[in-house]
Amino acid sequence: MSKNPLGWNGKSLKEMLNESEELIEKTKRYYGIEKLSLKEKDPFRYERSYASLRGALVSARETALHVAASPIVKEIGELCFALYTPEGDSIVVSTGILVHVHTMSEAIKFMIREDYEDDPGINLGDIFLNNDPNCGNVHTTDVQTLIPIYWENELIGWAGGVTHQIDAGGITPGHDLVSAIQRFDDGIYYTCRKIGSNDKIWKDHMINAKRAVRTPMYWELDEKCRMAGNLMIRDAVLDFIKTEGIDYYKRFMREAIEEGRLIVLERVKERLIPGRYRAASFFDIAFKNEAWQPRAKIDKISNMPIEIVIGEEGGISLTFDGASGSGPNPMNCGKGAMEGGQWVLLTQILIYGDKVNDGAYFAVEKEYPLGTWCNPGDPYLSYQSPWGNLIPAYTGMMKSISYGLFSRGFREEVVPGYGFTGDAIQGGGFYSSGPLKGERWSLSTFEISGQGLGASAVRDGLNWGYAMWNPEADLGDVETWELFQGGIPYLARRVKPNSPGHGKYRGGANYEGIAMIAYSREVDFFGAKEGLCFHGSGGMHGGYPHGTGYRLYAKNTNMKEIIQQQADYPLGDPDPRNGQFEKYLKADITRKPYCSIYPIILENYDLVHFAMSGGPGYGDPLERKPERVEQDLNDGIYTKDIVYNVYGVVAEYDEVKEEWKLDESATKARQQELKNERREKSLPFGEYWEIERKKITEKKLGEAATRMYSESIALSTNWAREFKEFWKLPEDFQMEVK
């Protein structure tokens, strides 16, 4: 137990945290800092200080993942590090999965508020582990290691590192467990637990942790990786203080965060327009026919309306008022998830470059209504896959900010959204033969780190290269994925036709893959992605949302004979209406219009298909230059029938040159035909409104939509009032699921 207060000038950490929060509340400035005196006095020293600390963190990350790390961490860098103030506010960050910078901040504040200073004590050399989504985390498979940094007898900060695990010991193998519906399904929980002292991880902890998960070797490697990085950061901070002095460091950390806050306000005033922004995103939770647990057998649309108000000072206020309720599914979000998702997107679209730290967190006011998916208020629900709500929800923030960027003239910065980081196929099994016979393999490909980005207002979206939670998105290499998922080798990976959202500028495109179960037994398989709803808040200014996901697999196949005979097998699913599975296989083929499925059992020679996401489009597709559509055809991005229907482009395939050739006159005629069709098949708004209203008043809505409306009406007076006013419904109007 600590004997003396650990904070500065005889204060406890809790007193320092309270003082910090009171100063922010009172002055609206971080720690009441009114003047960036260090920066003003000697800007070169100040900038050099920031750069040296940032360099130390980037170096720690790059080094640590080579010291020891699981394949996911080493291959695509699923880790990040940050340096915090004693109160838990981030000062500088590394590169990597930056979504976790503010999550670890919440974990530190949790320990301070729970008086860890007194019990269990926070001593030099102590090590704390956290993966609790209700104490500053996203989901249990993100694991954080935090260590205090001392200068003489004062705690002067914290170093934190996070890695993403392949498995956390949940109800099934995997990292985003579709079938988790309560906390007890989520896997092992470490709620800010002390797991070591004197810079050494306790043996009993490691024994316990390795027995709690399905991938013990990777767990241990990643614990060592995070610890190695943290120790490098601690050494770098102590070296910094030896050079610059403790008084400089203490003042510097405050100024750097306040500068981060000021940068957000300045950037908002430089790039956006004051006013009110709105968007709405949705996600299908289609578990009525999938769930094992009776109370999870629900079909429901998750409603994620976002409103952002930008005021005179450049501050951002954000609310999810009207959101759907929480429930028996894994997609509930804790505060850490909401703050982390928001923070990481702001660092990508507004505050990239300069001082990326918790100053951005302090520049945003937010409301996560209690009882909704974004603030369930119930720690016993499952928080195992909050990404199902979090990822689509924040497309609305990106789209809202894009309206401001457009109006201000920064068209090149517009991004209406991004693809869902799915199709996250997961599961695993045991090798049934070969040198690894009896060993477990895990299916946890992080190929999902490369999705399609939305189009901007001046160019197409980035293909296969974006993940909202990691600004350094990377598909990774098939060979690396096969290192740990050797029981399900790839048969094919190719461009998935028609994956991008349509538009004057199309969204990013993406890949699909085919894999086969081999040399294995007891194989679980499941996956998660949108399927019955388009992802997120869709396209912008006439652009369309990108295509949805679906589930395709084949059991009891004749792949053994196909391999023996070296015959053709499916290389993809380019045209689902005329599928290659159906063409080449003798098998029990399953196609489902939704993509998130509970685990199924697979056998050797069974095949699975999976597809990454495209991105949403921008602008009227009829304004896309036909020669760009011709290029899309030649790149396999779109197919002939789709470009005919959407872009009005007519093209023929030249068998000799093996390329598509645009028919300009036929294209002009077809585009005029589509324009005419727009008038013929559309209605004046008033007539449309009457017809649409009857879907509500005549109870024509399906169960999933009805459940969504009934929850939003019950949870938000404001949202309910606007809904009823728009459709001119009586004040006492209610919706009930039969």
Next chain:
Amino acid sequence: MVNEDKKTLARMINGDLTWNELKPIISGRKDPNRFDAILEILQEKVPWAEKILLPLHEHLYIVSKDGNRIVKCDCGFEFGDYRENWKTKCRVRVRDTYEALEELYPKYMTSDPEWEELREYFCPGCLALLDTESVPPGYPTIFNFLPDIDMFYEKWLGRKAPDK
């Protein structure tokens, strides 16, 4: 900061910049005069005389007309007061059947129309597709952006709006 002359910006608006030309504009420091530069280009581009107060959309502008602030399409169609959602003056097509959705997407790659429909909002004047909404049936039309024009000009740019 990279050179953002009027010709370059006009080419950017038209989508004509190569990646090598566009990249420095994306990653470089932004020109504080960008708003005025874009406004000048757009004012010259539109075929009508009303003063543009704020570009709102690829085709829509908030303009000053007869003392009012209205939304106007580059084709000349007027949507009325900017404080009301311009989408409520559009022509609307709702794709709420698989047949209609699968004109745009392959089978299995669309929403289930019982879960989400796809709305297309067209300009009544030129039939440009101004917006799409992928929302559950019965979802209120979304009013995406309501700018505070006077706060923008007076507090952020330090001058009165052109119509004041």
